[in-house]
Amino acid sequence: MTKTIKVTSVIDSSKTYEYVDDGNPKQGGVKDVYFAPNRKYVVAFFREKLDFNQKDRIKRIVTLYLENIRKGNAPDYFLEDIFRWPYDAVEKDGKTGVVVPVYNSRFFFSKGYGANDTIKGGEKVGKWFTSPSFRNKEYPLSLDKSELGNWLSYFQIAINICRGVKKMHQMGLAHSDLSYNNVLVDPVSKSANIIDLDGLVVPGLFPPEVIGTADFIAPEVLQTKQLPISDPKRILPNQKTDLHALAVLIYMYLLRRHPLRGGKIWDLDSEKDELMAMGEKALFTEHPTDKTNRVKTDQLRKWDSFWGNPDKLPYTVTGPYLSDLFKRAFVDALHNPIARPIANEWETALLKTVDLIQPCSNPNCNEKWYVFDNTSKPKCPFCGTPHKGSLPMADLYFKFKDDIWKPENHRLMVYHNQYLFKWHVSRKIIRNESLTEPDKKPVGYFTFYQNKWVLVNQNLLGMKDLTEQKDIPVNSMVELTNGKKILLSNEEGGRILYITITNQ
Template identity: 45%
Template sequence: MPTIKQVQTLEGKSIEYIDEIIGSGTMKDVYFTTDGKHAVAFFREPLDSHSLERLEMIVGSYYEGIFKSGHGEYWEQLFCWPSAIVKEGSRYGVLLPKYDRHYFFEHGSINGDFLGIKGGEKEGKWFSTPTNRFGRLDERERGDWRIYLRLCLMIARSVRRMHSAGLAHSDLSYKNVLISPSSGHACIIDVDGLVVPGKFPPDVVGTPDFIAPEVVATTHLAKEHPQRVLPSRHTDRHALAVLIYQYLLLRHPLRGRKIHDEEDPSVDETLAMGKEALFVEHPFDDSNRIDAQYAKKEEQFWHDTRKLPYTITGPYLSKLMEQAFIEGLHDPHKRPTADDWERALIKTVDLVVPCENPQCIAKWYVFDNKQKPKCPFCDTPYRGKLPVINLYSDRGGNGKFMPDNHRIMIYKDQSLFAWHISRDVIPNERLEVSQSGRVGYCIYHNNEWLLVNEKMEGLYDYSNPSNIQQIAKGKAVALVDGLQLVVKYNHSTRLLLVQLVEGS
């Protein structure tokens, strides 16, 4: 039986923990506390004064600013953030919240968990390659493509919050992000080494595959060299873009066929990920395309960029991928921010439609704005009429509606929320409880699509200006081509213009 030990926080509070290592990372050993709610992570190496000062700020002013500022409960779901420093003899550690149980595999791998990972942590790497996601994980652990959009949204939102506080993670990768596709949760971990620009430099340069090219290209220089580039918010932006690209397309954006040094693999790697880094889907330079024919069988489909180009992610994400891997790959200031990704992902979630093929590995796909849409993952065409709601807003209060560059695909049980009927409402941590419930939903009945008004007080049919009809709560309106619905919500007015797309 492991013994129970006691340790104190720097504030003098006693913490009991079980003297049995339950996990180890690059720098720390982790133990569970006896209350079942926390863990203690001890650093194996002594901390210098700068490292201790950084920890004090992370558990102090930064913790207070993020978790005690009115939206703390929301961020507690997205971060595993230390709340106190503990000391035992000469070694220091941090007190952390225990991971929620949905971050541990319930079913594990295929064939009765032949890999023995049941009960283990859902580290992001398990979901970032076709071999892992489809070749090794139990089907119940995998999730569908829409879930990964939502997980990417949570990760982008977390990074946005860190950056807005003036912090950088410095090692953002699938090692330090836990995701649970089966339950729809994501959490950023290992935040005790956060970078405070100009005050606390990074402890590590990052994880291979996620290190920004400018960091890789200057790793041979001394840390104090004026041309050495260290992790920052700009390098976090590169890592975030790589994470999103990998989770959605299951391939790396820079690992293609191009060889830079045939004699020395380490030099070739440094050039490929650093100075000579090139997007595998660059529109004007195909020298680094992926040779899908040489990939593993389960990876060939995902590595075929002609069959499955980045543009299948839709117009909003495609634009940011170009910005991240073409314009901003070697120009950090041009990289999209976490806020850019968050906004694009919110809109993209509204662009997906369910695939009609029950065997489809993705289950969902982005509407490609074509007259006869089909799933890019299995080529199954959409059958029937696909209603699309285009959103416009009256921004000047003068009755002139301007396009919001936001569309909603309609499918069975699709819901409308406050952020769909008001441009002023954004579905993030500031969303009020009264704004979180659905205000309407869509059904297919008697060969026509209907929008049922549940909670919209001011919903009107403006299709015929001389005969404006109010759609009362509890009533439905048929979604016909050209239908113009105007909804008034608080102080905003939005136009919902319906378009019907004919499938096969």
């Protein structure tokens, strides 16, 4: 029998919530989830009774930390696009529940998979998108093509996850169980949402409830798992372990395989082998000098034979900035947590890599985009199609001091109808979650016009062709030629574009 039940907030007794109980709640790992009659929120009850400390943690999450986000920068972005943050707590029959906004409809499958639509309407949990199997038509459970997006989608998904982790860490919190199960993604709208935020760790105040999800647990946590909780040598989830999970997530979204699951068997007992492979003996499958854990390509299933094989698709296809961070995360810092790249470094590297991305000229390429590999004959690593025609590159330079310009280590790859934005023009505009709407609008665009590459100035005052010593007024264009220098802005922080043309 279905009944509607009313519960009162334990934070503010004047607030009440309703949920529908048909005796068959949606069950998560530790909670039973009930929908509100209007389906705008859910009430999720913990199955086990919580102790005083656990209740206190929940109260702080729905008051203090929620308030921190509301008062901080870009609150709407974080509370609507990045987190499903619980906003109240209730009690019934001695059990604690959290009130959480319902997921946006884009995070539910509209198609599911080809032959078998059992996941239609199911949640787009991240793990559907981190394995090549689900996107291979021959695989019985392959997802419908319309749900998959293209390679560029996963860069924006990763950027959103980085911003969420960065925000939690700035607030002094750790997620403690960051994994593809606790992130919803939608490649079509390039969105990601971090969920299950009621177990957040506050160092020194609220310890973690879980050690994490297999595949994402940091090696030091597994290595000390057998020690008692009170042992000072025991490592529990913290911000540094979040950073291991973040690196694994980004690697898996972009390369669709796990960075540590290679061909090496450490112990014939599968449980001991797992503990060693992910803990004490963890070793990057693409380690530049230690080949012990290389992927055994003859053991790959046919639908994993391309993405699962680092020889065919090495991690370096992600470009120089991300390759550098993957090497740091999985070679230098795998067993040295203090050296792990932080969320902000990943975000910056992802954004700079997006500027290196080129469209693939093959209309049937599944991935549609690839990172320019800095060679004179670039080709798409996914379908092998060579780049057609000349390829201009615009390197960004900044004013170091009077008349001395230095390279920014930031390049914008030009393609037909590629945009130029304010964050390219000036060092004062940082491309992050705090960008204002006017700052998100393009200020110019590149196009291939009458057999020439040109940059069209849409609304930049002070743009100048330094090579020809000519102004480039608004609504006019400048031809891109080898060695051309274009001043984008003469204000403080303004940059120069230096053009190189390859593949001619």
